[in-house]
Amino acid sequence: MKQHVTPRASPRGQAPRYWYGDAPVPLHARLLSALYAGITSLRRRLYRLHVLRSVHPGVPVVVVGNITAGGAGKTPLTIALVERLRSEGWNPGVASRGYGRDDARVAVWVEADTAPAIGGDEPVLIARRTGVRLRAARDRAAAARELARAGCDVVICDDGLQHYRLARDVEIEVVDGRRRYGNGQLLPAGPLRELPERGTRCDFRVINGGGAHPMESGFGEWPMRLLADRALPLAGGRPRALASFAGHRVHAVAGIGDPERFFAMLRKLDIAVVPHAFSDHHRYSASDFEFGSRLPVLMTEKDAVKCSEFVTDLHYSVPVRAELPEAFWISLLDRLGRR
Numbered sequence: 001m002k003q004h005v006t007p008r009a010s011p012r013g014q015a016p017r018y019w020y021g022d023a024p025v026p027l028h029a030r031l032l033s034a035l036y037a038g039i040t041s042l043r044r045r046l047y048r049l050h051v052l053r054s055v056h057p058g059v060p061v062v063v064v065g066n067i068t069a070g071g072a073g074k075t076p077l078t079i080a081l082v083e084r085l086r087s088e089g090w091n092p093g094v095a096s097r098g099y100g101r102d103d104a105r106v107a108v109w110v111e112a113d114t115a116p117a118i119g120g121d122e123p124v125l126i127a128r129r130t131g132v133r134l135r136a137a138r139d140r141a142a143a144a145r146e147l148a149r150a151g152c153d154v155v156i157c158d159d160g161l162q163h164y165r166l167a168r169d170v171e172i173e174v175v176d177g178r179r180r181y182g183n184g185q186l187l188p189a190g191p192l193r194e195l196p197e198r199g200t201r202c203d204f205r206v207i208n209g210g211g212a213h214p215m216e217s218g219f220g221e222w223p224m225r226l227l228a229d230r231a232l233p234l235a236g237g238r239p240r241a242l243a244s245f246a247g248h249r250v251h252a253v254a255g256i257g258d259p260e261r262f263f264a265m266l267r268k269l270d271i272a273v274v275p276h277a278f279s280d281h282h283r284y285s286a287s288d289f290e291f292g293s294r295l296p297v298l299m300t301e302k303d304a305v306k307c308s309e310f311v312t313d314l315h316y317s318v319p320v321r322a323e324l325p326e327a328f329w330i331s332l333l334d335r336l337g338r339r
Helices: 027-048 074-087 121-130 140-149 196-201 259-267 326-336
Strands: 061-065 092-096 133-136 154-158 170-176 204-208 221-227 230-233 249-254 272-277 297-300 315-318 321-323
Touching: 061 074, 074 092, 074 121, 074 154, 074 170, 074 221, 074 321, 092 121, 092 140, 121 133, 121 154, 133 140, 140 154, 170 196, 170 326, 204 326, 249 259, 259 272
Parallel strands: 061 154, 061 170, 092 133, 092 154, 170 204, 204 221, 249 272, 249 297, 297 315
Antiparallel strands: 221 321, 230 315
């Protein structure tokens, strides 16, 4: 007789264990998943029939997104796209929803000194790293039009695969190479916003970590690595080599879609990690860092932008950069038309 196992709650608001494990999916989640499937299918059909209409801003649009809930590496890829397109003579702009903003109804221009509560943590991070023109708005199509009016000749939409109101020229699906599509079920029974077949209609599939599959039936996967070699002291001072923490214990803080990815990256450098996982887009307070020991604190860049008010000389940000094959960039530029 098979014993029923009750799924354990996930720590700190992370994904339910049954999304990426073998725990049984609760009945209520399966029922809601069926309802979700019907609603999203109807919405896509209304766009295909032009009952709901997409809007194009008049300049090329590159959408970066995923079909799973939670992070997969979209923000580092968006930063890499901005930097590469700029080096090729384009003047890119970024449209983002700015998840977690205090008032998502208000569209805002996000700059390096914009408060994360106003602009969103990911948009502020992108603005600080690149200085790009960035518009955060619930309506990404309206944001893209504003960017075009501001002189941008290509718009990168961060996390917009399901925002069908914005017409697009290139779609890039980003996949977590370690977790992939989890149990393969739609929300909330699984992590999927849309079925995996949706990804095959994208122009590119980028695999963040893990193995990328070769070309199959004309569709291939492009590997992406996130590289980190520095730790930036948040209280000011000179950067420190990340390898200098090897052999030492540190508190590692990650409030991203997959905190284990950050912890694993540090462990590969022989850093003894005391992990502290928070929910994606978590808003930090000083009490979150009361760990009971005065060890260095390493955190992701996305977390660091929200902690400037209470950092000490123990706190460090670990920036990452995305590395992709040159063939990926050649193919993307050919799609856009070289400048």
